[in-house]
Amino acid sequence: MTEPFRVAIAGLGTVGAGVVEILQSNAAQVAMRAGRPVEIVAVNARDKAKERGVDVSAYEWVDDAAGLAGVEADAVIELIGGSDGPAYDLVKAALAGGKHVVSANKALLAHHGTELATLAEGHGVSLNYEAAVAGGIPIIKAAREGLAGNKMSAVYGILNGTSNFILTKMRESGRDFDDVLKEAQDLGYAEADPTFDVDGVDAGHKICLLASIAFGVQPEFNKVRMRGIREVTSADINFAAEFGYRIKLLGIAKDRDGLINITVEPCLVPEATPLGTVENAYNAVVVKGDFVDTPLLTGLGAGRGPTASAVVADIIDLARGLHVPTFGIPAKALKKPDFIDPATIKQHYYLRLTVTDQPGVIADVSAILRDHDASIESMVQHGRDPGQPVSVVLVTHDVKRGDIEAACEEISKLKSCLEKPYLMRIEHQL
Ligand SMILES: NC(=O)c1ccc[n+]([C@@H]2O[C@H](COP(=O)([O-])OP(=O)(O)OC[C@H]3O[C@@H](n4cnc5c(N)ncnc54)[C@H](OP(=O)(O)O)[C@@H]3O)[C@@H](O)[C@H]2O)c1
Structure with missing residues (x-):
């Protein structure tokens, strides 16, 4: 076999330790596919004494993340995380020093993708990030x-x-968001600070990168x-089911x-x-x-095994000598995206209202919708309780978001x- 492909790993947490485990336990398989052995030469994390479930004692320990570039x-x-700070400093230094980089860091790429892609190209190296999305x-x-x-x-x-x-547990159990979030945290599916996950930021980073590859534009x-899922209620989930969504x-x-239009939001899907x-x-x-029409890929999007598997696939590509531009085309060919005014996009909508159950309310709501070019496809109200709050749900025909x-x-x-009325987009054309 030829010379080993030598890697230095920064970050030995969930993903980093998983990568070490795969490279150790599947070493022969990896070498066969890469055409050469893949060798870990150095590692870095914050705490050298921490037990990581994998043996890293054979590798050089580098105290400072940026030191791995040397x-x-x-x-x-790079498996540290964060859009700035040590991850950004290390990736920049490594690329500038002529080293390929593999990262699982969607935040870093979404914020600095154009700069890093340009830097990689300028130094004749690759920046791979399969695990980031x-x-x-x-x-x-x-x-x-x-x-x-394809176009x-x-x-x-x-x-x-x-x-x-x-959302799945809310539907299955009829419980509300806060209750299910707590269960997700107890089970380790959600972080103690769930903001990035439930407020759409994590998905925002990922769709931003996918848009750059698909449309040849700079990530912005x-x-x-x-918009995340905090405001979705179990009642919304039940109403959606009644309409077949x-x-x-x-x-x-x-x-x-x-x-171009890039969004993250809760949607009704048939x-x-x-x-x-x-x-x-x-x-x-x-x-x-x-x-190609609409191929769909599905699987586990996170966790030690699936994420580390993606990182190792990127390493094997590099060891094989397979190099693809960061966003699929040369960095200087990436266009600055022109964004559509979202107010002009027509869509069907789901609208939940909480109103006093009294005569004339629906007539008032219908008149307002009519005045804004919104026509109602169907409407549901459960029960009658004169003078009391009641939920009314409307599904509209195509209407501009602004309207x-x-x-x-x-x-x-x-x-x-x-x-406040709660509005959700209905996505038929998926
Ligand atoms: N977890 C997933 O399922 C998943 C899925 C897809 C993508 N990702 C991405 O993968 C990356 C790593 O995520 P993770 O879940 O493995 O995170 P993690 O478990 O929190 O591990 C982060 C690692 O980085 C080290 N670290 C933190 N700050 C550092 C610093 N200033 N200098 C040096 N090392 C530092 C930590 O060191 P210590 O261990 O010593 O504290 C730890 O080993 C992130 O970009 C994340 O978005 C994760």
């Missing part, structure tokens, strides 16, 4: 290589396993519109004749579609290509409207 290695594997699902490889012959018009999917787990994370937190990127049936902590991603939001604003000013 060791004799072919690639640096949907963990064990090889979606970066699929979009960047397998589907490269892609959309990429979308369930990109956050924690949110999908919570600050333009991604994000499941609620999913979707990352959606669409290219409409060169105008129950009988492939996305509608993806439950628990599973992820699923669809790419819409002009010749339905303006209508909601007006409805919220009605005396009979007791809570």
